[in-house]
Amino acid sequence: MAVKNKSTAQKLLIVDDHPMMRTGLGQLIDNEPDLVVAAEADNAAQAQAAVMKQKLDLVLLDISLPDKNGLELIKDLRALKPDLAILVVSMHDETLYAERVLRAGARGYIMKQEGGKKFLLAMRKVLAGGIYVSEKMASRILETFSGQASGAPASPVARLSDREFEVFQLIARGSDTGAIAGQLHVSVKTVEAHRVHIKEKLQLKTANDLVRYAVRWIESEGKS
Amino acid sequence: MAVKNKSTAQKLLIVDDHPMMRTGLGQLIDNEPDLVVAAEADNAAQAQAAVMKQKLDLVLLDISLPDKNGLELIKDLRALKPDLAILVVSMHDETLYAERVLRAGARGYIMKQEGGKKFLLAMRKVLAGGIYVSEKMASRILETFSGQASGAPASPVARLSDREFEVFQLIARGSDTGAIAGQLHVSVKTVEAHRVHIKEKLQLKTANDLVRYAVRWIESEGKS
DNA sequence: GGCAGCGGTCAGGATTTTCCTGATAGTGAG
DNA sequence: CTCACTATCAGGAAAATCCTGACCGCTGCC
Numbered sequence: 001m002a003v004k005n006k007s008t009a010q011k012l013l014i015v016d017d018h019p020m021m022r023t024g025l026g027q028l029i030d031n032e033p034d035l036v037v038a039a040e041a042d043n044a045a046q047a048q049a050a051v052m053k054q055k056l057d058l059v060l061l062d063i064s065l066p067d068k069n070g071l072e073l074i075k076d077l078r079a080l081k082p083d084l085a086i087l088v089v090s091m092h093d094e095t096l097y098a099e100r101v102l103r104a105g106a107r108g109y110i111m112k113q114e115g116g117k118k119f120l121l122a123m124r125k126v127l128a129g130g131i132y133v134s135e136k137m138a139s140r141i142l143e144t145f146s147g148q149a150s151g152a153p154a155s156p157v158a159r160l161s162d163r164e165f166e167v168f169q170l171i172a173r174g175s176d177t178g179a180i181a182g183q184l185h186v187s188v189k190t191v192e193a194h195r196v197h198i199k200e201k202l203q204l205k206t207a208n209d210l211v212r213y214a215v216r217w218i219e220s221e222g223k224s
Numbered sequence: 225m226a227v228k229n230k231s232t233a234q235k236l237l238i239v240d241d242h243p244m245m246r247t248g249l250g251q252l253i254d255n256e257p258d259l260v261v262a263a264e265a266d267n268a269a270q271a272q273a274a275v276m277k278q279k280l281d282l283v284l285l286d287i288s289l290p291d292k293n294g295l296e297l298i299k300d301l302r303a304l305k306p307d308l309a310i311l312v313v314s315m316h317d318e319t320l321y322a323e324r325v326l327r328a329g330a331r332g333y334i335m336k337q338e339g340g341k342k343f344l345l346a347m348r349k350v351l352a353g354g355i356y357v358s359e360k361m362a363s364r365i366l367e368t369f370s371g372q373a374s375g376a377p378a379s380p381v382a383r384l385s386d387r388e389f390e391v392f393q394l395i396a397r398g399s400d401t402g403a404i405a406g407q408l409h410v411s412v413k414t415v416e417a418h419r420v421h422i423k424e425k426l427q428l429k430t431a432n433d434l435v436r437y438a439v440r441w442i443e444s445e446g447k448s
Numbered sequence: 449g450g451c452a453g454c455g456g457t458c459a460g461g462a463t464t465t466t467c468c469t470g471a472t473a474g475t476g477a478g
Numbered sequence: 479c480t481c482a483c484t485a486t487c488a489g490g491a492a493a494a495t496c497c498t499g500a501c502c503g504c505t506g507c508c
Contacts, residue, residue: 112243113241212435467490
């Protein structure tokens with residue numbers, strides 16, 4: 001371990017249920033003179049305890065935890081310490097979670113597929129008060145937001161018209177196009193048109209992607 | 225890094241697409257005088273190249289790889305080097321993969337949730353010619369061998385053949401039939417046949433139901 | 449009042465995917 | 479050896495999807 005000036009180094013908390021991953025991240029951080037691992041946790045309960053016990057500058061948080069949904073934990077941590085910086089570290093594709101995670105209050109999202117350099121970049125950016133997501137994700141999010149005026153946190157789903165949203169929900173429940181047409185008393189062609197519009201608004205390419213998105217959305221939105 | 229006797233230390237290959245995880249495992253291994261990391265790979269192609277290039281004693285293999293299904297890679301590696309020991313390192317619950325992995329030719333299965341001690345135990349056991357799985361999994365497998373599977377009816381997904389399971393995972397990831405055919409280097413017709421069998425085994429009626437089931441399953445059990 | 453934009457409806461026709469019905473061949477169990 | 483299972487593929491019918499284009503009603507704006 002490198003010797004550090006304990007009084008000035010930024011204090012990090014690593015939350016991940018894979019010990020080897022914690023070791024890897026710890027190794028990376030210990031090689032930086034200005035960063036120090038102040039605590040580790042392998043579940044949400046430990047993470048909360050650690051956050052309460054000491055003053056921390058940054059939390060590296062894996063959203064796949066055994067005892068609690070990562071999004072919930074983000075909200076809880078922010079309720080406890082509104083100014084605490086949180087960088088989400090995840091193995092899941094960013095397009096699925098990044099937006100959600102940011103809306104929950106995290107200040108960054110980085111994939112485990114990234115190497116040490118990107119990790120350090122992300123940590124420093126978040127520590128400096130910035131927000132870190134990949135280039136691709138950043139422009140994607142900006143695009144989504146650009147349509148409307150300030151503040152209002154908009155899930156792309158919110159941009160669907162009422163009718164489109166109806167169709168969207170039915171897709172998520174497993175109805176095929178024909179069934180949806182029947183239920184809404186319109187022609188199959190109309191439903192097809194709605195589907196096209198939904199796909200445009202959600203930036204989806206294939207029919208399969210639409211089903212996947214819809215299923216996921218209904219799963220997660222149903223709870224929180 | 226610890227100084228080692230290079231001529232006697234056992235040579236390991238780490239295959240994982242998460243750099244931090246490789247660092248963590250490498251750290252663990254470097255602290256052992258009798259083990260050395262001979263190479264690392266973050267995808268299946270690199271892994272195969274490494275195995276061909278040098279004489280290795282053990283492969284630590286994450287089955288969730290970007291370019292190829294882990295089970296396939298195990299089979300390929302064993303075709304190349306039948307005596308090569310493979311220890312699968314996975315974040316997925318063992319009940320889902322352990323059996324499959326052993327049948328494919330790996331000699332051990334350990335979850336990333338485990339700590340360093342267990343990891344070393346597993347590596348040494350496999351290096352010594354043994355087979356490593358958790359206590360629970362071991363007795364479970366023995367039971368299966370000795371007649372009846374225990375009372376708990378396993379997930380119907382467990383009844384899928386390896387090939388079917390591969391297709392199933394790709395469906396969950398959003399690949400359409402054509403893409404799957406391309407990735408597996410078989411005809412579209414073959415993939416269609418697999419889909420039919422999967423639907424039978426999971427008692428699903430439509431293509432949509434299959435996608436929904438697959439997405440849900442992958443959400444709850446993990447991702448590859 | 450006119451007009452542009454959007455939401456909702458639908459059609460025709462080309463393309464793809466899915467579904468149904470076989471068929472062949474290897475493997476492992478009994 | 480036979481049976482069951484797995485993996486591979488084909489032909490052709492049926493269905494879903496994609497592309498292009500169209501009509502109507504409502505809203506907001508100059």
